Amino acid sequence: MRLCGQGRLKAALIDLKTERNRRIPNPDQIIIAGAGIAGLTLALALSAKGFQVQIFEQSATLAEIGAGLQLSPNATRLLGRLGVLDQLKNSYVEPQAICLHDGISGERLLHLPVGEQAQQRWGAPYIVCHRADLQNALLNKARSEPNIAIQLQSAVTQHNSDENGTLVRVQYHDRIEEHRGALLVGADGVWSNTRNATSDLDRARYTGTIAWRSSVAVDELPNDFAALMPGGTNVVAWTGANAHLVAYPIRSGQMINFVAVAPDRQSARRDTGAPETPSQDFIREFGNWHKGLQDAMRAGLPWTPWRLFEMPKCRFQIENRLVLVGDAAHAMTPYAAQGAAMAIEDACALAGTLGKDNATWQPALAAFAHNRNKRIAAVVRRGALNHLAYHAKGPIALARNIIMRNRPAEKFMSDLDWLYGYDAEAS
Missing domain, CATH: 3.30.9.30 (D-Amino Acid Oxidase; Chain A, domain 2)
Structure with a gap:
């Protein structure tokens, strides 16, 4: 049955309430900022390994722009x-x-x-x-996983990380919530709050x-x-x-x-x-x-x-318990048609890096960042070559x-x- 405008709004509010009620108050959870392609893929890859995942997404709806x-x-x-x-x-x-x-x-x-x-x-x-269509497929799969929670209209505004974990502050409407996790992953795009909150990192350039x-x-x-x-x-x-x-x-x-x-x-x-x-x-x-x-x-x-x-400089690992993936780490031009693919690679590589004992994560994350930096650099070089070929005169x-x-x-x-x-x- 097709819903009228009020019915769709009511259904959306019920859906939002359901997502918020699925929070996972677990200090060993992995917190992801952003429910785009990178964030949802990471959540699924982590869930497949048995991790509990909490995603915070600042948008009220998960509607992917673009074509x-x-x-x-x-x-x-x-x-x-x-x-x-x-x-x-x-x-x-x-x-x-x-x-x-x-x-x-x-x-x-x-x-x-x-x-x-x-x-x-x-x-x-x-x-x-x-x-x-990709966004919806990822989202539907994530919503079917009991150890993935998604909270909409929630922006990660602050974070404090140390060797034991991370504490994030989330702006939800007119209040601040605090959540603790074993790791914070910034998957919140080219204008990443998690990246921009770190003053010594370069911003994206036009x-x-x-x-x-x-x-x-x-x-x-x-x-x-x-x-x-x-x-x-x-x-x-x-x-x-x-x-x-x-x-x-x-x-x-x-x-x-x-x-x-x-x-x-x-x-x-x-x-x-x-x-x-x-x-x-x-x-x-x-x-x-x-x-x-x-x-x-x-x-x-x-x-x-x-x-x-x-992004003038790719950066994955920021602190012991803060990692960036996707455009937040390495926004790139489209000449190699690899933007979405690199976000998916980042997510699966990161999930594959983490063992159950988070005391071993620091060297593992350093190795992840090193390997991904090399990979992204090679893809960026390929994009530059394609740019030269496509726009030659x-x-x-x-x-x-x-x-x-x-x-x-x-x-x-x-x-x-x-x-x-x-x-x-x-x-």
Whole structure:
């Protein structure tokens, strides 16, 4: 039965009350700040090892912003072990290939098969899905676990950690609550309260670039674009000078998700907030691109802007009992399509680090931070290389096109083995 507006509000309040009543007053619990992809994945990975987990999330509802995302085998193998991939199977798509095309001519430069080949080569699928579908799958799985509690509208504002544990202060409406745990994990995103409360840590910096997002129903796509993406089953990136466009199917293939990355041409308010440039103006950045791509951009109006930030220095372990994961530790640009995957890796690697005796955690956490720093640094370097390739112009673009056309696909696939074949729980 469909609920009316008041009914939905009442149900939401009941649900919120239920979540709050599931608190776990246990000094050995692990406290997580943030119920995004990193926080929920970590909670599930810890629960699978028998830990009790308390999540504090400052939002009133767990509605994930954004649109599509790509999940490569290094992430899906972990989601499969947690039982989350099965919950996603009715909404995700396994693309047949990852392709690179020239944005002006539309010419295909590179075709990497990742359908059955991903399973055969890397032992897990390459999938694309809506971000909200992944969020819901993680949340539903977490709510089914009796040793995971989620408290909404609760922001971790202060924490004190020592070798014995951590004490956190949580702002809930008009009162402060105190909770004790064996470990505090900041999984609260690029503007992490847990990170920013530590004065000696760098803050995220603006890259001067915007990712514009839109989704269009397959049957509403212009014919000129459909010819550039036959079948609509691949991940396709079109390259151009200082900009690129990515498209892939989501929502069981019923929608095509678009992400256009271009420079921010405004000079004001580049640190926070949404750009003031209307999306029809940003499309002018692609004015000399293939007509089919421009038609698709107009079909996607209005586009949603998302300013791109990155963390200048990755930092996982802050104190003996305070650790960061996901964007709180290493917000990165999307050129390697690894933001969500790295959050999932962080979570499963951290859970695999912790033994039942928390007296042994300090050296284990130090090893975790060391290993993850190396891994993230390698992924950031790969993203920088992709950025150079995607946004090249002039002679560099000509050289790129020659290499892409003539280098065997197997060489490109082998260059991805270190990334997609990685098992965060075994490393």
